Structures are given as C-alpha cells and as structure tokens.
Amino acid sequence: MKVAVFTGVGEITLREEPDPVPGPDQVVIEVAACGICTFERRLFAGDKQWYPVAPGHEASGVVIEVGTSVADRPGSPKVGDRVAMDLLTRCGTCGPCRRGKSNLCRARQGRVLSDGTVSFGGFAGKIALDAKSVYPVGDASLIHTAMCEPIACCVHSLRQGGFRSRDRVAIVGGGLMGRIHMAIARVEGAGSIGVIDVSEERLAEATAAGADWVATPEQALEVGGKQDVVVVCAMGGVDLAVEIADVGGTVVLYSAFDKEVPATVGADKSHREEVAIVGAFQQTPDDWRDASAYLKAGVLADDLEALVTATFPFSQVEEALRLVTSEPTYRVFVQPEHD
Numbered sequence: 001m002k003v004a005v006f007t008g009v010g011e012i013t014l015r016e017e018p019d020p021v022p023g024p025d026q027v028v029i030e031v032a033a034c035g036i037c038t039f040e041r042r043l044f045a046g047d048k049q050w051y052p053v054a055p056g057h058e059a060s061g062v063v064i065e066v067g068t069s070v071a072d073r074p075g076s077p078k079v080g081d082r083v084a085m086d087l088l089t090r091c092g093t094c095g096p097c098r099r100g101k102s103n104l105c106r107a108r109q110g111r112v113l114s115d116g117t118v119s120f121g122g123f124a125g126k127i128a129l130d131a132k133s134v135y136p137v138g139d140a141s142l143i144h145t146a147m148c149e150p151i152a153c154c155v156h157s158l159r160q161g162g163f164r165s166r167d168r169v170a171i172v173g174g175g176l177m178g179r180i181h182m183a184i185a186r187v188e189g190a191g192s193i194g195v196i197d198v199s200e201e202r203l204a205e206a207t208a209a210g211a212d213w214v215a216t217p218e219q220a221l222e223v224g225g226k227q228d229v230v231v232v233c234a235m236g237g238v239d240l241a242v243e244i245a246d247v248g249g250t251v252v253l254y255s256a257f258d259k260e261v262p263a264t265v266g267a268d269k270s271h272r273e274e275v276a277i278v279g280a281f282q283q284t285p286d287d288w289r290d291a292s293a294y295l296k297a298g299v300l301a302d303d304l305e306a307l308v309t310a311t312f313p314f315s316q317v318e319e320a321l322r323l324v325t326s327e328p329t330y331r332v333f334v335q336p337e338h339d
C-alpha cells in the first residue's frame with residue numbers, strides 16, 4: 001500500500017509499505033478519505049518542522065478484515081462497515097486517562113512505518129486499528145465521515161461549555177470548526193446561534209448555513225446581545241468572548257492560541273456572575289460515540305456538505321496541500337486509490 005510521507009518543507013513522497021495485518025483485537029480498514037487539518041498544513045508550509053512524518057488524522061474508510069478476538073463482539077465493526085477512526089491511542093493508565101479524561105492522555109500516539117517513521121495513519125491506503133477506536137457510521141458519506149474527528153472535538157467543546165438546549169450560543173470564528181459547532185448546537189436545540197468573524201464572506205456563508213445572526217467583532221454585542229455559551233474558534237477574540245458572556249455564561253477556548261495570549265475574567269465577575277473560562281482539547285471516546293451517531297443519523301449532512309471545499313486523489317496529495325496553504329478553505333480531502 002502507499003503512504004504519504006512529509007519529507008521536508010513543501011515535500012511529500014509516496015512510499016510503498018507492507019499491507020497491515022490485524023492483531024486479535026484489531027480491524028483493518030481501507031482508507032476512503034482523509035481531511036487536511038492545520039497540523040498537515042503547518043507541516044507542509046514549514047511552520048512546524050518535523051520530518052519525516054506520515055500525518056493524516058481525520059480519516060474514514062471501510063472495514064476489510066476483522067481480528068479473531070473481536071469478530072463476534074457486540075458493537076464491534078464488521079467487514080463492509082463504513083467507519084470513522086480515532087487514530088491516536090489512549091494509554092488508559094496515566095492520570096487523566098484514569099479520571100476519564102483520555103483526551104488529555106499523556107501518552108497519545110500513532111504508529112510507525114517499517115523504517116520507524118512516525119505515522120498517524122490517515123494518508124495511507126490501509127490501516128490496522130483497535131476495534132474500540134473504530135466507529136461505524138451506517139451509510140453516511142465517507143467524505144463526511146472523514147470529519148468525525150473534528151465533529152468529536154466540537155462535541156467535546158460544547159460539553160466543556162456546559163451547553164444545554166435553548167442556550168444562546170455565539171461562535172467567534174466562522175471557519176470549519178466554528179461551522180461544525182454551529183451545526184451541532186442547532187441539532188441539539190440551541191435557542192439561537194450567532195457567528196462572529198472579521199471576514200464578510202465567512203459571515204455571508206454562515207448566514208446561508210442557517211446562523212440566526214452574524215456580526216463583525218465590533219458589532220457583536222449590539223447585534224447578538226449577551227450569550228450563554230461563547231466558543232472561541234479563532235486565534236483571538238477572548239476578551240470579546242468574555243464581554244458578551246452573560247451572567248452564568250461560559251467561554252470555551254477551543255482554538256489553539258499563541259502561548260502568550262492571556263485569557264482572563266475578573267475574580268469578582270467570576271464570583272458574582274459565575275462567568276467561567278474553560279478549555280477544550282481533542283476528544284474522549286464518549287465524544288466519538290456522539291459524533292459518529294450524528295453521522296449515522298445524517299442530521300449534519302447538509303452542514304458537512306457545505307464544508308467540503310475539494311477532494312483530490314492520493315497521487316495529487318501535494319496539489320491538495322498547495323491549495324490549503326494558498327487560500328482559505330473549509331476542508332480539503334485526499335482519497336487513496338484502491339485496485
């Protein structure tokens with residue numbers, strides 16, 4: 001099978017690797033699609049220099065082989081199932097894992113290629129994974145299913161924010177993650193959903209996708225008013241988020257931030273108004289369960305379809321990376337060819 005290995009700034013090599021064999025608790029999946037996320041974009045652009053590495057952590061596929069121990073296990077993926085994949089392991093023994101916070105596992109890791117190169121597994125023809133990390137999605141689109149990882153991240157984020165139906169939700173940043181938050185909040189019965197962005201184009205697209213209100217940061221409070229949950233999916237906007245959080249509201253720091261960016265709420269405001277700032281990082285198996293259930297039920301299908309910017313065959317993985325490093329996109333996908 002072929003694996004895409006990032007070998008330097010702007011350099012990708014398609015390498016031949018042996019097909020994976022399932023361990024007793026594993027299944028083998030033929031990869032159908034893998035999304036290009038910030039991690040891959042930064043590697044390709046040289047903002048993060050870690051070579052060689054085989055990235056790709058937002059993948060979907062079809063089960064083609066099942067290990068002996070999980071063949072008849074209830075809920076375990078079967079041959080032919082369309083699936084989403086949680087590609088990083090959770091050790092189960094570190095402090096956070098023992099507390100049920102395996103999204104914060106101190107030892108999350110991928111796998112290695114035959115020469116020891118670190119591989120996440122998504123930019124490859126096939127992958128062997130523990131059955132417990134593989135989530136069937138019924139007859140959902142395999143391109144949509146490649147967004148299960150970001151969906152699970154957003155499920156986690158709204159959980160962190162204490163989101164409940166009828167809450168007023170504002171999202172700072174109308175990119176892919178903002179739009180997925182918006183779609184989930186709608187499905188879960190948000191009272192209203194607003195999107196705040198500096199880009200008029202992004203605001204127009206959020207309106208078309210069903211946002212109740214959109215605003216630039218300067219107009220946000222006037223247009224949308226106070227909010228119960230504010231999710232920051234942009235590199236900035238933390239102060240704005242705290243400003244528009246209502247009494248009892250929560251600000252979720254979803255985005256990655258520069259190390260020196262502060263996030264503060266006055267002690268008195270935090271005490272008297274119970275305004276809280278919480279972080280949200282990656283996902284737990286519980287979040288994957290909900291995310292895959294949304295895919296299976298098809299309730300996000302229209303939202304996800306609007307976020308598919310382009311798909312490329314595996315042989316054009318470099319062109320796909322060039323697209324995401326040259327202009328704003330929602331999600332671009334690479335699809336391995338199978339014979």
Ligand SMILES: [Zn+2]
Nearest residue numbers: 037038058150
């Ligand atoms: Zn990602």
Ligand SMILES: [Zn+2]
Nearest residue numbers: 091094097105
């Ligand atoms: Zn752990």
